[in-house]
Amino acid sequence: MTANPQPRTVRLNPDDDVVLAVDGLEPGIAVDGVTVAEKVPRGHKLAARDLAEGETIRKFGQAIGVALRPIAAGEWVHEHNCGMGDHDRDYRFGEDARSLPPAEQAETFQGFRRANGRVGTRNxxxxxxxxxxxxxxxxxxxxxxxxxxxxxxxxxxxxxxxxxxxxxxxxxxxxxxxxxxxxxxxxxxxxxxxxxxxxxxxxxxxxxxxxxxxxxxxxxxxxxxxxxxxxxxxxxxxxxxxxxxxxxxxxxxxxARREACPASELTLALQCGGSDGYSGLTANPALGVAADLLVRQGGTAILSETPEIYGAEHLLTRRAASREVGEKLLGVIRWWEEYAARMGGDLNNNPSPGNKAGGLTTILEKSLGAAMKGGTSPLMDVVGYAEPVTTKGFVFMDTPGFDPVSATGQVAGGANVLCFTTGRGSAYGCKPTPSIKLASTTDLFLRMRDDMDLNCGDILDGVSLAEKGEEIFREILAVASGRRTRSECLGYGDAEFVPWQLGATM
Structure with a gap:
C-alpha cells in the first residue's frame, strides 16, 4: 500500500505572507512550516504566518490586500478574510528598464507581404x-x-x-x-x-x-x-x-502567397481570460518569456486590459523607457479610477466569480499575475484604444478588461497574432487574427482539449519557464506561418468583433 503523496505548495517570493496550494490541502497536515487549519482548495492561498486585522497581505512580494480580521497561520486566505484596503503604490520611472540583447539567430515565419509592406499571418x-x-x-x-x-x-x-x-x-x-x-x-x-x-x-x-x-x-x-x-x-x-x-x-x-518574413514583422496581442490561482505561476509568466523572445527579434508585444493591471502598474512604470511613457500609463490609470467612480462602479468588481472560484481574491492579486504576460522588456509606448501600434518592442494599449472588447482594440491596432492564457477555460477565438490558447493547468488542458493549443500546467511538474516560453514562441511562429489554432478549427471568430462603446446611446 502506497502512502498518499505530500500535497504541493509554493511560496512565490520569500517575503510573501501566503503560500499557494498547488494541490488541495486538508486540515491537520503540515506544509511549508505551518499546520493546515481548514480545507484549502487547489489554486488558493494558505496563511504562512499570523496576520493582524488591517495588516497588508503579500503575494509575489507585492500587496494583494489587507486582513479583514485576525488570520492565524494555516488558515485559508480568500475574500471572507482578505479585502482591498489601501494600496498606495511607490511609483518610480525607468529604474528597471533594461533593454534585452538582440537575438543571436534571426527567426522567420511564412507570411503574406502586402503592397504597403506590412505582413499578414492570414488572408x-x-x-x-x-x-x-x-x-x-x-x-x-x-x-x-x-x-x-x-x-x-x-x-x-x-x-x-x-x-x-x-x-x-x-x-x-x-x-x-x-x-x-x-x-x-x-x-x-x-x-x-x-x-x-x-x-x-x-x-x-x-x-x-x-x-x-x-x-x-x-x-x-x-x-x-x-x-x-x-x-x-x-x-x-x-x-x-x-x-x-x-x-x-x-x-x-x-x-497573395506566403513568403519568408522576419519575426520582427509580428505584432503579438497578449490576452488572458478566465484566470485562476495558477495563471500567475504558469501560463502568464511563460507567455511573458515568449513575448521577450519576440521583442529580442525586433517584434512587438501588446499588453492591454487596463483594469487588470490595476495594482501592478507601478511595476510597469519602473520599466518605462522614459518618464513620459510612465506618466502616460499613470494618466490612463487615473482615468479608469474616475470613470469607475462616475459610473458607480469599483475596479475591484473584478475578479469575476469564476476567477474567485479559481483562487484569485482581489484585483490587486489578479493584476500582478496578469501583468506577467508582458515579460521583462522595457515599456516603449502607451497608446489609446484601437490606435495604430507603430513602436517596436513592448507596448501597452488602454482597453477594458472584457476579453472580446480588449482583443478588438489590439487587432485594430495591428496585431497579426494573439496568445490567450486561461485558467478556468475561456471559449474564445478571433478573426482575422489567430488566437493561441494557453492552459494554466494540465487538468484544464485535458478537460478542454478541443479548445486548448498548449499546456502550461507542466510547469508545476518541473518544466522551466524558459522551456515553456520557447515552446510558446515556436508555436507563435508556426501559427503565423499558417498552422490552424484550436479556435480556428472550431470556427470561432465571427462574433468576437466587439468595439468599445464609449459615450451615451441616444
Missing part, C-alpha cells in the same frame, strides 16, 4: 458594417458566398468574415465614442491579415462611410469597396451587390 476577405442596421445584410452576404461554393476555387483565401457590431447610430457624431468606433473599423479594414474588405452601411446612420473614407484618405479599388442598403435598393439587392463585390475581390486575394 481573409472581410465584410465590415458601419452600423448595426446593416449587420444582417453582412451576414447574408457571407452566408451566400459560403453556400455558393465559390471559395473552393480560391484555396489561398482563409475565408470571408462578417464583422458586425451593435452601434453606429444613436450616438454623438463626434467625441470619444465616435472616434473609437472609427479607429476600430478602419483598424480592422487595414489589418495586414485582411486581403480585401467590403463595408456595408444602411445609408442614414450617424456613422457615415463617406466620413470614414475622408478621415483616412481611402480610395475605393480592388481591395476596398463600399455600399449601402438604401442606395442599393433594399436588402436583396444589397446582398447581391455585396456578393458581387466579394466575387471580384477573391481573385485579388488569391494572388
Amino acid at each position: 481573409y476577405v472581410g465584410i465590415l458594417t458601419s452600423v448595426n442596421c446593416s449587420a444582417s445584410v453582412a451576414r447574408f452576404v457571407a452566408r451566400e458566398v459560403e453556400r455558393s461554393g465559390m471559395l473552393d476555387d480560391f484555396p489561398n483565401v482563409d475565408g470571408v468574415i462578417p464583422l458586425v457590431h451593435a452601434t453606429g447610430c444613436g450616438m454623438a457624431a463626434h467625441g470619444p465614442g465616435f472616434d473609437t468606433l472609427k479607429r476600430s473599423l478602419w483598424g480592422y479594414a487595414s489589418n495586414p491579415n485582411m486581403a480585401a474588405v467590403v463595408m456595408i452601411g444602411l445609408g442614414c446612420e450617424v456613422f457615415q462611410i463617406a466620413m470614414l473614407k475622408d478621415a483616412y484618405g481611402i480610395q475605393e479599388g480592388e481591395t476596398f469597396r463600399t455600399l449601402t442598403i438604401q442606395q442599393s435598393g433594399g436588402t436583396r439587392r444589397a446582398v447581391e451587390a455585396g456578393v458581387a463585390a466579394v466575387r471580384e475581390m477573391l481573385p485579388v486575394a488569391e494572388r
